[in-house]
Amino acid sequence: MKFANQRSGDFCHGKLLVGASMLLLLAGLVPAQSERVRTLAAISALPVTVEDAGPSPSQSFSCLPKDVRTDEAVSYGMKGKSILTVEKKLVEMKARCRRGKLIDAKRREIRFFRPSCWGNPPPDYLEIRERENKELSKLRKHYTVIVFACNPMIQ
Numbered sequence: 001m002k003f004a005n006q007r008s009g010d011f012c013h014g015k016l017l018v019g020a021s022m023l024l025l026l027a028g029l030v031p032a033q034s035e036r037v038r039t040l041a042a043i044s045a046l047p048v049t050v051e052d053a054g055p056s057p058s059q060s061f062s063c064l065p066k067d068v069r070t071d072e073a074v075s076y077g078m079k080g081k082s083i084l085t086v087e088k089k090l091v092e093m094k095a096r097c098r099r100g101k102l103i104d105a106k107r108r109e110i111r112f113f114r115p116s117c118w119g120n121p122p123p124d125y126l127e128i129r130e131r132e133n134k135e136l137s138k139l140r141k142h143y144t145v146i147v148f149a150c151n152p153m154i155q
Helices: 002-045 086-092 125-142
Strands: 073-076 083-085 096-098 101-103 110-113 144-147
Touching (some): 083 086, 125 144
Parallel strands (some): 110 144
Antiparallel strands (some): 096 101
């Protein structure tokens, strides 16, 4: 009887030892596995961009005029929440650089127009608006025109 109790006690100690060994082994693998999971999660969380399909937009829009940046706002949403940038607008228009010129999907050259924006308009603002509207209509006859909107926080 004594022998049977000792044998079952050894068996329990053996189980405990194996269980503890497994726990330590798994505990050592968890940080490595969780690091791999974090890396995979970070990779899968990255947005798929035009860069994945070919040259990046900033490279493909290298022919932008010097005074226009891809991160500039073209238009503003309600309360300034959704901002449409130059880059997003050009991607939306399927714009490309061809022979040093920025063209849209219909192969029309793209030009940019910045209207005057005021918090408090000058006395001759009507004449300025009229002149700008004439210039804009001339541009639209020959080019695709992206018109920058005024920041609603200024007006």
